Amino acid sequence: MKKLRFGLWYRYALCLMVLFVSVIYGAHSGFAQTAGxxxxxxxxxxxxxxxxxxxxxxxSNEAxxxxxxxxSIQANKIGVISYTDKIEREKALIQVNSEEDKNDIKAFIDSLQKGAYTDISVGVTEAVKILDAGRDPANAPIIVLLADGNNYLNKASGRTQAQSDQDLQKAVKEAKDKGYPIYTIGLNADGQLNRTTLQQIASETNGKFxxxxxxxxxxxxxxxxxxNHLKLKVVPVKSFTANGQAQEVPISIPxxxxxxxNISIMSPKAVEVKLFDPAGKPVAIPSDQVRLSKSSAYTMVKLVKPQQGDWKLQVKGAPKEKIDINLIFNYDLQLEAEPLQATSxxxxxxxxxxxxxxxxxxxxxxxxxxxxxxxxxIVEDKTDNKTSEVALNNTGSGFAGSFTIPADHAYELKIKAEDTSFYRETKPLVVDASQTAGAGTTKPQQPTTTAPGEQSKPFPWLTVVGGAVLLTLLIGAGLYALALWRKANKGFIGQIAIEIVDEDTGDKSNPxxxxxxxxxxxxxxxxxxxLAPEFAETEKVIFLPGRNDTLIIENRSTCRIEKAGRVLDVSRGKELKKNDRIKISLTNVNKSVYVDYIV
Incomplete structure (x- = not known):
């Protein structure tokens, strides 16, 4: 058992002591939420x-x-869930900080496998849980559901459609209450799409179908x-039929x-692309400023912090193939309103x-x-539940105008600014004129007086210092007990995939x-x-939760553990990171267990 470092313990104790004294003597603190x-x-x-x-x-995979x-590679998190009537595979929310992170997620998507049954409530319920567990309050939460909307329940399980509907309704309500919009993409290649279910999920959570x-x-x-989610606008670019030659497409950075x-190029067959900056110079694809992604259905060219002006994209496609090009911008902009000067x-x-x-x-x-x-x-009359709009002036460096209060009602004011590529809204401003005249006034505060014979008492330093020392000792004992409890109850992240190989026959089990x-x-x-008896020796192969979404494996058995062909000494623990794969060779039976750690 590792003890808490003294410095860390001291800082905890000091913070809690300050909080304790602050509470006693009336100090207040405020917290601000950010939105990006x-x-x-x-x-x-x-x-x-x-x-x-x-x-x-x-x-669904291409989507x-x-x-x-x-x-964008900027503080976003992405998680993936595949479900049937249970969760088949899951990747918890991970920070997307590089193209490698994106490639890791896309490889995970390509590795998903099919299962027999379907229960849509399982997928939606787990998505809410993942956001609850890993979302950043500064980020905008979103769930994207790709399905045909139909259930096919396993009769042997005893689960009924009514139970599934009830669980789905509960999950959708939780998503709505927590501000998790669900966007549903109905897949309808066979004409059997259940639109009603997917439309209801989207509409009830303020998403779209x-x-x-x-x-x-x-x-x-x-x-x-x-x-819709990031308050952007789709900029129409161009659609054309390829002729086998390079065709020029203008890309304007406003x-x-x-x-x-983000320039997406859709074509049933591969295309070749070239790019030229506003000065007419060719730009390498890919490069530090230009990212290139390809799949069987699309080519994505991403310009990172592009120079303002008219760029040129040359696209060479297979003759007679239709090519659709779409453009969407990611902006690092917010619209903020000046605080109201008046309070009544x-x-x-x-x-x-x-x-x-x-x-x-x-x-x-x-x-x-x-x-x-x-x-x-945008003026919302909270008393009459009516909404009206007032045009504002563009000053060249902001927007200005005024609102004349028409009646003694409560109002919520929001400002919306937009151009051809994006729009932004401010946080609401509250104007409450619904109070009766004089209700907002306060009586002048009477000066406090000391009763005759009452004397001011000195500050109780001895009591405070003695209480602080006692509190520090209690906190130390509490933190030590908390450390013991937290280690015994620390949760795991992710999942593992297990495959069993018979070394005599070469047969391999399904993951x-x-x-x-x-x-x-x-x-x-x-x-x-x-707990299969033939694998009893694995009783002494133990997994522990590690730091930073890792897994610790300890081996106290006679099994041999290898990674990338090298035998590991894990008697004192070995850290496994995401996508690490190890081989555990058993001694009592001629079989091996392969373990993949998936975050």
């Missing part, structure tokens, strides 16, 4: 056998990979999801605040309104950015996916092998 353009996205896909027909072209490619049977609609669908420009309101008051675009908390002063923008004040979240503190390999 990043997202925490969970991609949920039905992998039941029925999808072989409703998704025979594997549109998920395109979603990953469109996401889409339908497709082919991959050519994916850029438009995913662009709309991005646009301003210097574009973080990324009444009918007839004129409320000044001002707002401006900011990036990383700093105002944007670029006239080019504001040139084509329009702003509107068994074991979710580690069901265990606390430690789990024995024998437990994961369902």
């Amino acid at each position: 353009n990043s997202m925490d996205a969970v991609l949920v896909v039905d992998v039941s056998n029925s999808m072989t027909q409703s998704d025979k072209n594997k549109v 998920m990979k395109m979603f990953v490619d469109m996401t 889409f339908e497709t049977s082919t991959a050519d609609r994916l850029p438009q669908i995913l662009s709309e999801i991005f646009a 301003n210097a605040s574009v973080l990324e420009a 309101f009444k009918a007839g008051d004129v409320v000044p309104i001002k707002a401006a675009l900011v990036s990383n908390g700093q105002p944007i002063t670029s006239p080019d950015l504001y040139k084509q923008m329009k702003a509107t004040l 068994q996916y074991k979710k580690l979240s069901a265990f606390k503190g430690k789990v024995k390999l024998h437990q994961l092998l369902q």
Whole structure:
């Protein structure tokens, strides 16, 4: 057992002591929430056998990979769930910090396998849990569900459609209450799509429903999801029929605040692309400023912090093949309103309104950015439940106007600014004129007086210091006990895939996916092998949760453990990182157990 380091223990104790004294003597602290353009996205896909027909072209795989490619490498998190009537495989939310992270997620998507039955409630319920467990409060949460909307329950399990419906309704309500919009993409290659279920899931969680049977609609669908969720707009580019020669497509970067420009090129056959910057110079694809992603259905060119101006893209496709090109921008911009000066309101008051675009908390002063923008004040009368709009003036560095309070009602004001490529909204401003006259006034505070004969008492330093010392000792004991408890109850991250190979015959079992979240503190390999008697020696092969989403394996048995062909000494523990694969050779039977750690 490792003891808590003294420095860490001291800082905990000091913080808690300060909090204790602050509470006693009335100190207050405030917390601010931030909001940005990043997202925490969970991609949920039905992998039941029925999808072989409703998704025979594997549109779901292409959709998920395109979603990953469109996401910017800036504080976003992505998780993946595949389900049948149970969770088949799962990748918890991971930070996307590099192209390697994206490739890892896309490889995971390509490795998903089919199962026999379907229960849509299982996938939606798990998606909510993943967001609960791993989302960043500063990011915008989103669930994208790809399915045909149909259930096919295992009769032998005893589960009924009514039970599934009840669980789905519960999960959808949780998603709605927690602000998790669910965007549903209905896959309908066989014409058996259950639109009603998918439409209800989307509408009840403030998401959107889409339908497709082919991959050519994916850029438009995913662009709309991005646009709706991150307040962007799809910029029409060009559609044409390829002639076997390089055809030029203009790409206009409207301003210097574009973080990324995503150019998706859809073609049934491979295309060749070349790129030229606004000065006409060729730009290497790929390079530090240009990312290239390809799949069987699309080519994605991503310009990172592109120069403002008119770029040129040359696309060479197979003769007579239709090519569709879509463009969507990722912006690092927010719209912020100036705080209201007044604190009390009444009918007839004129409320000044001002707002401006900011990036990383700093105002944007670029006239080019504001040139084509329009702003509107959206007024929601909370008393009458009516909404109206008031046009605002573009000052070249922001937006300004005023709102005249028409009646003694409560109002919520939001400012919306938009151009051809994006729009932004401010957080609501509250104008409450519903109080009766004088209700907002306060009585003057009477000066406090000391009763005759009462003397001011000295500050009780001895009591405070003695209490602080006692509190520190109690905190130390509590932290030590907490450390013991936390180690015994620490949760696992991810899951492991287990394959068993008969070394005599070479036969290999199908992968068994074991979710580690069901265990606390430690789990024995024998437990994961369902306590089968022939594998009794794995009772002493133990897994422990490690730091930073790792897994620790300890071997106290006679089994031999190898990684990449090298024998490991894990008697004192060995760290396994995501996608690590180890081989455990048994001694009592001529079999080997392969373990893959999946985060």
